[in-house]
Amino acid sequence: MAECNPIATPLDVGLQLAKSEKSDESLSYREAVGSLMYLMVGTRPDLAFAVGKLSRFVSGYGKEHWAAVKRVLRYVKGYVDKGLVNNKAASGILQGFSDADWAGDYETRRSTTGFMFIFGGAAVSWATKLQKTVALSTMEAEYMTLCKAGKEATLCGMRSRRTRSSSSTA
Amino acid sequence: MRDAITTDKVILEHCLTDEIAADPMTKELAEVKHDKHVKTMGMY
Numbered sequence: 001m002a003e004c005n006p007i008a009t010p011l012d013v014g015l016q017l018a019k020s021e022k023s024d025e026s027l028s029y030r031e032a033v034g035s036l037m038y039l040m041v042g043t044r045p046d047l048a049f050a051v052g053k054l055s056r057f058v059s060g061y062g063k064e065h066w067a068a069v070k071r072v073l074r075y076v077k078g079y080v081d082k083g084l085v086n087n088k089a090a091s092g093i094l095q096g097f098s099d100a101d102w103a104g105d106y107e108t109r110r111s112t113t114g115f116m117f118i119f120g121g122a123a124v125s126w127a128t129k130l131q132k133t134v135a136l137s138t139m140e141a142e143y144m145t146l147c148k149a150g151k152e153a154t155l156c157g158m159r160s161r162r163t164r165s166s167s168s169t170a
Numbered sequence: 171m172r173d174a175i176t177t178d179k180v181i182l183e184h185c186l187t188d189e190i191a192a193d194p195m196t197k198e199l200a201e202v203k204h205d206k207h208v209k210t211m212g213m214y
Contacts, residue, residue, distance in 0.1 A: 008201040008205070009198070009204045011198040012198060013198045013199065013200050045211050046204075048195050049194055050198075082213045083213065084212050085212055087212070097185065098192055099190050099193050099195065100196060101196035104197060114192045115195065116195060128195040153180060154171065
């Protein structure tokens with residue numbers, strides 16, 4: 001992949017993948033997804049959805065899944081020098097965003113939860129997850145997402161208070 | 171959470187799709203929107 005052409009987005013719009021009955025063991029799919037996950041958890045929230053989607057198929061992948069992984073690697077190559085940058089002039093308020101994609105999973109019709117918290121101009125907490133149950137409406141999917149984001153907001157708020165109190169006593 | 175909202179520790183606001191930084195966490199986006207959200211995340 002060192003000689004590949006970079007691309008602007010990690011996944012094709014509307015990409016639908018289905019689980020293969022048998023995995024093609026000649027492909028290093030699991031290793032590649034694991035490496036991308038390491039990147040995503042640390043400093044690359046822009047890869048979160050792509051990694052989340054590709055990791056659903058680690059027990060059943062084929063050529064089309066491998067092509068999607070290669071596309072993500074092409075994207076990483078194009079944005080290899082990008083990272084989260086905190087800005088001291090940015091708002092000191094913790095901002096949280098939550099969103100849901102209703103019935104986004106082609107096979108199970110489950111919705112996707114996504115949230116992100118921004119502090120000091122950069123993301124500090126993010127997650128994307130397939131919901132455990134099937135939401136019957138967009139409102140239900142959004143509500144489930146808000147619940148997850150609310151829990152994370154509470155945790156982020158506690159962390160932020162602890163940081164402030166420790167910095168004021170230092 | 172209800173306490174946090176009534177005491178204004180948490181303020182809930184409705185955002186338009188284009189303004190939600192979590193939009194790329196739930197679906198594949200085209201280049202223009204993706205770039206916009208990547209900047210919102212603080213990635214430079």
